[in-house]
Amino acid sequence: MVETSHDPYDHLHIFTSCCVPNALVMLYMSQDEDNRNCAYESIRDLIDSIRLLLPYTVYLQFLPVVLLELCKSLQRAAGYDDGLLYEICRHFLGVVVKDSKAMNIFHGGGDNRVMMIIALHDLFPFVAELASELTRGLVSSMESDFGPSRSEVKDFLAFLKPLKAAVVKNQVILPLSNCVFTCEDNLSNCIFTCEDNEIRFLYVIFDDLLTTLVMCLKAMEGLVIEKKENSGWDQYLVILKELHGISKLYQGGEEYFWRNLKDFKRSLCHLIVRYAKRGEDYKWILDQKDAIDFEARRHLVMLLFPMDEYDDIHEMFIDRSRLLTESFEYVANEEPERLRGELIMEFKDEEATGQGVLREWFFLLSQEIFNPKTGLFVACPNDPRRSFPNPSSNVDRLHLEYFRLAGRVIALALMNKIQVGIVFDRSFFLQLAGKNVSLEDIKDANPFLYSSCRQILDMDPSAVDALGLTFVWDINESGSIKVAELCPRGKDMIVNSSNRKAYVDLLIHHRFVASVAEKISHFARGFTDIIGGKKNLKMFFGSLALEDFDRILHGNESDICVVDWKAHTDRSPNILVLEEMTAKQRKALLFFWISMKYLPVEGFGGLTSRLYIYKSNESIDHLPSSHTCFYQILLPVYPSMAMMKNRLSFITQDHVGCSFGMS
Structure with missing residues (x-):
């Protein structure tokens, strides 16, 4: 057998x-x-x-x-x-x-x-072959709608993985100049022997594809300006991401990669806005945020928010007179997955519901949370629009839970693309991004302290020695002053010309970091609940400039443009009275009409719908009404422009305009 x-x-x-x-x-x-x-x-x-x-x-x-x-x-x-x-x-x-x-x-x-x-070397021909197929597809995409196929790109990335792993394992980072060698024909016809180094081979693949993609981006520039689209571009970002990963394996490679792209910012930004999808990793781009414009940065950070498809809806019935406390009950301890699903909002004893009421709730609640009278945040003296966590908020035993609520509400407003008219102080924003706070960052939050510290740093050394300062600072706790040391035995350390920089740094840290660290931590926890992880939180704030965040959260800070308003309104001749309104009245009318006082950065063109004016069957004794969900205002047929002005001026009063919307 x-x-x-x-x-x-x-x-x-x-x-x-x-x-x-x-x-x-x-x-x-x-x-x-x-x-x-x-x-x-x-x-x-x-x-x-x-x-x-x-x-x-x-x-x-x-x-x-x-x-x-x-x-x-x-x-x-x-x-x-x-x-x-x-x-x-x-x-x-x-x-x-x-x-x-x-x-x-x-x-x-x-x-x-x-x-x-x-052996690894057996894979070289497949990598070269697929790279050549991608190159042909890229060239084709410059003249037609046919580009690299998704399956070709997927297979190319698969074969590259062991090759890149071998390069990483060798732990040899070569300068680009040591990697160059040429082939007489294209990559698929290159003959690689066992002596060929995978590091050099990989560079040939990288450089050939990058050169071709740069040609494609150059060809895109004119088409993007003409607002022409090409379906052959859909794999460009995927290939660029892989090439960026390869570039990091070579000394000077990443700089070489971005240097090749710098002249084609318009094309890169178009690819991001058009083809970047939720669930993909775009850290490689966000780490180079100056390489893209605001619209592209905004698109990428908004993709960080997960969109849960939750079968149930989260309904909220809130009394306007108890807006903050009842909103706390509905939002603070709810499962984040439910909050990321469908939100249904209704004010008690009012019939209106829908997206318009939800927008109104977000705006009113955000304004209430960040109102200095609430005690959670304080306004910056140099820029009262900006808010900073109140170091003395602990007079309320639930203050930390309210900071977490604030984080959730702001994240939800961002996720729902609702501008709430709020802006953060720079030091607050930087801490959310995990960055250090310097003297220049506190200029708006505490101009007096900034001026004092600047004087200490700039004055003559002998004058510093004569100040008699020690490493302590005064804390105001419920009206009483407490002296705290900035470092161990700080009360015995004299500030002099040698240690004054350390003194200023410690003072800023204690006043703007340590004193509010717990509050910011709870705000960050609330924001993280919605955005889905600390990594996403840090990437969101770290990928934006403060001015970017202002534009996303606050909205357009310019006065409402009447010409733009009319251009995006059907039957706009009926709103000729806009010219005669003050800026405040226009905001109030807009809030009555669509439940928004602050427009997106793009103005009315950034809204999800045009605005509409319809005739109402109500008698002329009635005020206008609105369907805020559908951006509609309903006007009775007033017999004169004077009467229309009178009725509109009435609803633009703050205590009236927020309660006449129908849905």
Whole structure:
């Protein structure tokens, strides 16, 4: 009796020595269609049986060899253009080599018997071949709607993974100048020997694709200006991200990458706004926020918010007179997933509901939270619009929970793209971004302290020694002054010309960081609840300038443009009275009309709908009404312009205009 081997490598040896791949491919290349179909089905069955029947660890080491042999046989028999079967085999080979456990096969792990049959170098031709296919697709996309296919890009990334891992493992970072070598033809025709260094090979791939993509971005510039779209651009960002990752493997590579893109900012920003999708990692771009414009930065940070499709809705019924306390009950301890779902808002004893009422609630609640009279935040003396956490907010035992509420509300307003007319102080914003606060950052929050510290730093050294200051600061706790040390034994340390910088830094840290750290931490927790993680929180604030955040959260800070208003309103001749209104009255009318006092940065063009004026069937004794959800105002047929002015001026009073909307 012949003993049967159960070692999979014995089977692998038998499989390869018997030239099974060659035999199947020869049958596949037959002129007889039945033979060809039989070979095709046999090869597919072979791949599926290995994938589905063999133990996982065996499959990972068996299938790459089988697929490699099949690909080589198909290349010899039919060339790269064979089509479907070759692409199927190549695709599955890419799937396997991308597997994290299979990666060991290609850089020193796994069974040595497999390493003798398949090596990292065996993947070079596939990487080069796919890179050439992408290059051809990119060139085509400059003149037509056909660009690199998603499947080609996916396979290219799969084959690159073990190659990049091998470069990283070598821990050799070469200058770009050491990596350059040329091929007489294109990449797919390059012949790479075992002596070729994968580091140099990878650079050729990188530089060829980057050069082609730069040509594409240049060609895009004019089309973007003309507002022409090309569906062949949809894989550009994916390829650029991969090239950026490769660039970091080379000394000076990342700088080289961004230097090539710097002249095509318009094209890059268009790609981001048009093709960047939620769930992808765009940190590689956000780390270079100056390389893109505000619109692109805004688009990317807004993608950080997860959009949960929650079956249930979160309904809120709130008394206007108890806006903050009842909103706290509905929002503070609710599961974040529900808050990220559909919110339904209704004020008690009012019929109106819908998105218009939700926008009104966000605006009124945000204004209430950040009102200095509430005690959570204080206004900056140099810029009263800006808010900073109140160091003395602990007079309310629930103040920290209200800071967490504030974080949730602001994050939800951002997620729902509602401008609430709030702006943060710079030091507050920087701490949310995880950045240090310097003297220049406190100029608006405490101009007196800023001026004093600046004088200490700038005065003559002998004058500093004469001040008699020590490393302490005064804390106001519920009306009483308490002296606190800035460092251990601070009361015994005299401020002099040598340590004055340290004194100023410690003073700023204690006054603007340590004193509000717990409050900002709770605000950040609330924001994190909605944006879905500390990493997203830090990336959101770290990727924006304060001015960017102002524009997203506050909205357009310019006076409302009457011309723009009319241009985006159907039947706009009926609102000629806008010119005669004050800026405050226009905001009040806009709030009555659409539940917004602050427009997006783009003005009326940034709204989700045009504005509408409709005739109301009510008598002329009635005031106008509105459907805020649908951006509609309803006007009775007033007999004169004077009467219309009178009625509109009445509803633009703050205590009236917020309660006449219908939905």
